[in-house]
Amino acid sequence: MYDFDTIIDRSNTDAVKVELCNTVFGTSDITPMWVADMDFPCPSPIVMTLRERIEHPIYGYTVCTPRFQQCIKQWQKHRNNWDVDCRWIECCAGVVTSLSIAIQAFSNVGDGIIIQPPVYTPFFDVVRENERTLLCNNLIKRDNQWCVNFEEFERLAAMPTTKIFILSHPHNPVGREWTIDELRQMGEICVRNNVLILSDEIHSDIMLNGTKHHPMATISDEIANNTITFMSASKTFNIAGLSTSYIIASNTELRSQYARKQHALHIINNMIGPIALQAAYANCETWLNELCTYLSDNVNFVTDYINRYIPEIKIIKPNATYLVWLDLSECNISPADLKHIIYQRAHLGINDGSTFGDGYQKYFRLNVASPLSVIEESLERLKNVFDSIRN
Numbered sequence: 001m002y003d004f005d006t007i008i009d010r011s012n013t014d015a016v017k018v019e020l021c022n023t024v025f026g027t028s029d030i031t032p033m034w035v036a037d038m039d040f041p042c043p044s045p046i047v048m049t050l051r052e053r054i055e056h057p058i059y060g061y062t063v064c065t066p067r068f069q070q071c072i073k074q075w076q077k078h079r080n081n082w083d084v085d086c087r088w089i090e091c092c093a094g095v096v097t098s099l100s101i102a103i104q105a106f107s108n109v110g111d112g113i114i115i116q117p118p119v120y121t122p123f124f125d126v127v128r129e130n131e132r133t134l135l136c137n138n139l140i141k142r143d144n145q146w147c148v149n150f151e152e153f154e155r156l157a158a159m160p161t162t163k164i165f166i167l168s169h170p171h172n173p174v175g176r177e178w179t180i181d182e183l184r185q186m187g188e189i190c191v192r193n194n195v196l197i198l199s200d201e202i203h204s205d206i207m208l209n210g211t212k213h214h215p216m217a218t219i220s221d222e223i224a225n226n227t228i229t230f231m232s233a234s235k236t237f238n239i240a241g242l243s244t245s246y247i248i249a250s251n252t253e254l255r256s257q258y259a260r261k262q263h264a265l266h267i268i269n270n271m272i273g274p275i276a277l278q279a280a281y282a283n284c285e286t287w288l289n290e291l292c293t294y295l296s297d298n299v300n301f302v303t304d305y306i307n308r309y310i311p312e313i314k315i316i317k318p319n320a321t322y323l324v325w326l327d328l329s330e331c332n333i334s335p336a337d338l339k340h341i342i343y344q345r346a347h348l349g350i351n352d353g354s355t356f357g358d359g360y361q362k363y364f365r366l367n368v369a370s371p372l373s374v375i376e377e378s379l380e381r382l383k384n385v386f387d388s389i390r391n
């Protein structure tokens with residue numbers, strides 16, 4: 001049994017989640033449940049490996065050894081039943097950096113790139129900052145589920161200037177693992193229209209309540225041939241600060257083109273990120289399984305609690321990620337007042353939905369990767385504020 005219940009003080013660690021509360025929420029008297037990292041310690045084999053390395057006092061240039069690819073190959077086979085060849089894997093810095101590199105490698109200024117809001121804010125940034133054209137295919141709510149608008153997807157993909165689709169799988173912030181049918185449909189539209197798929201699967205190890213992940217590239221050979229997958233141990237094992245990720249591409253041409261662009265940037269290999277990943281993939285799967293159980297319980301608790309006590313908030317229970325998308329769009333309170341209620345009165349630091357796309361100013365994203373006691377207290381404060389408004 002691992003301990004996910006102890007509250008760990010993150011002050012004086014320069015944590016974004018803690019340090020930027022004042023800037024983002026206008027107060028530091030707040031429980032931070034926003035940035036997508038976890039308030040749990042990463043598993044001890046990672047800490048031991050890093051400690052051992054840090055004990056050696058020379059922190060010079062390092063290479064990514066073949067063991068890195070080997071560990072990933074085994075992890076993908078075991079977790080996702082995906083047969084990955086070591087040669088398909090490139091070691092990268094962060095996923096967002098790699099997405100930006102891929103955009104530069106596979107499109108030109110002005111080309112169209114499809115994303116599906118509400119979606120992870122840097123998807124907008126990497127498209128805009130590289131001067132490409134954002135093509136937003138907003139998710140639609142159907143049968144109490146966030147779904148892909150396939151008609152609009154097809155229309156956007158068919159435009160001659162559309163070159164890339166960035167998929168969030170599972171989807172941040174709605175916490176959905178896409179089904180095989182949905183993946184196939186998105187994948188086939190992209191193949192038919194010669195639109196490259198950048199499949200960001202950074203959250204794919206965080207599966208809730210028994211859900212199973214299916215990488216986009218495992219759906220068919222044609223789709224694999226048209227996909228670059230972006231993965232990392234960072235969300236899974238709470239090592240995002242180590243800035244290490246990897247891409248997988250079975251298509252040699254795509255991989256070489258990506259690698260050439262990455263190489264041109266001369267990004268120095270991170271000394272500790274790759275060894276942390278190897279320690280994690282080789283020795284921490286039991287920890288991950290327990291983590292997923294703990295997070296499933298947290299998500300189940302949050303969903304039940306809100307449905308029961310704060311009916312103003314609508315929730316579709318996520319089946320992946322530790323993120324819960326709170327929908328207050330039908331509530332008769334303005335976006336500014338909602339923020340005041342949540343940040344200043346309930347002291348709950350959660351993401352403002354408007355950062356995930358236009359039209360989501362009455363939505364919020366709650367990160368439940370915290371000890372249950374913290375979640376219980378935070379939700380009780382929120383309930384009390386809503387009770388006082390109602391009465």
Ligand SMILES: Cc1ncc(COP(=O)(O)O)c(C=O)c1O
Pocket residue numbers: 036093094095096097120168172200202203232234240243244245
């Ligand atoms: C969908 C998605 N992609 C990428 C990232 C960040 O990846 P990295 O820190 O490796 O750039 C996040 C972090 O929240 C995310 O949710």
